[in-house]
Amino acid sequence: MRSLSRWVGLVGVALRRTATKATRTAPRQTAVSVLGVAIAVALMLVVTATGLGLVQGTTVRGDAVDYWVVPESGGASTMVVSTASAQLGGVHDKSAALNADDRIEYATPVQISVLQVKSGDGGGGGGEYVLGVGVVGSPKLDRVAGLPTGSLSAGDPYYANGSYNGTWTGEAVLSAGAAEQLGVNESANLSVSGAVSGSGERKLQVTAVEQAAVESGLSGMPVMLVHLSELQAITGASSGDQADQILVQSNVGNLKSSLETRFDGASAVTRSGFTAQKSVDSDLPLAMGLAALLIAIVVGTLFVATTQGLQVEADSEQLATLTAIGFSRRARAVLLVVQALALTLVGGALGIVLAYGTTAVTNYAATRAIAPVPIANFHPLLVVYGLGVSAFIGILVAPYILAMERRTEGVSEVIR
16 A cells, blocks of 8 residues: 555656646746647547548438449449449349339439530530439439439339330439539520430430539539430440449348349449448558558657657756655656656647547538538547557657656756
């Protein structure tokens, strides 16, 4: 008990000395030590949170869709322009089978293709390039590519059970960016053809102009939403009834294996895994986190070692006095190590607060501008991570501080 009381007393003395230095005797050096650790830890946590954010993805539908069925050779790239990429075939029948499943709320094939669009009836000029997105409309499907599907007729009339000679609706929903680029408004006539391949120009009419939702990831792009069969006819994908992916909305878990069993040569990707595949495969988040960790340790250690080393030299009289009144070398070492740990932990706590605020501001600015979802994920475990790294910095600094203490002048020299 005496030994425990002695150690507790030493820790208390060390904390009181640290508080005195921070408020009266050495506020500047203490502030530099704390801020050095805080900035390093904040940088590390922000970068790590951004790395975690990379594993949270969306599709053209948004976060409401739970699964995406994509070709095995496809992946995150099918979200963007899927020219010459692997595609699914017979998608109308496959999505109909999915919709017959009581576990699935709604499923729709999606084709994504670049289109060449001219306002009016065509005429001269090369027109503008627009990202065309084809879907099978339904009241259960709210938005696709950030655009509402309510202005499209339900179903896919032109498909006509695979004959592709049904009613041509010509309905098209334009994003505000596409309408501005084309210089058209609602009810305008368009002449559309595939930018890469197709079966000639087709006529469409703008049924609505909407601002694309940021959550889609396509809010800054010229996008046009049309019926799937009509986009297939324009791009030549009607042969084989092709599409890039099938979006599946369901509140039932564990559908991944069931979906993959239904479709040979395709894989089912969960909501969080779609755009994350390439980042995870390339270990990008891990590399970012490790780089941030190394930078934080190096920067924090250098700051604390420099400032506290100078402080130890300046405190030579106090250390000599402690020796004169009976403090052993071990007791003095405890005082110095506890002081270093106290400073780094305070710096770590401040760094966590800075990182959380920076992450929140960054996410707000990004989602208000171009990002489809928050780009950083500040997980609660990052608090423990930040404090752990701060303590590790204090441990790394301790040997240097103890070496500096041994080099200070002896008791007799200080007394003189």
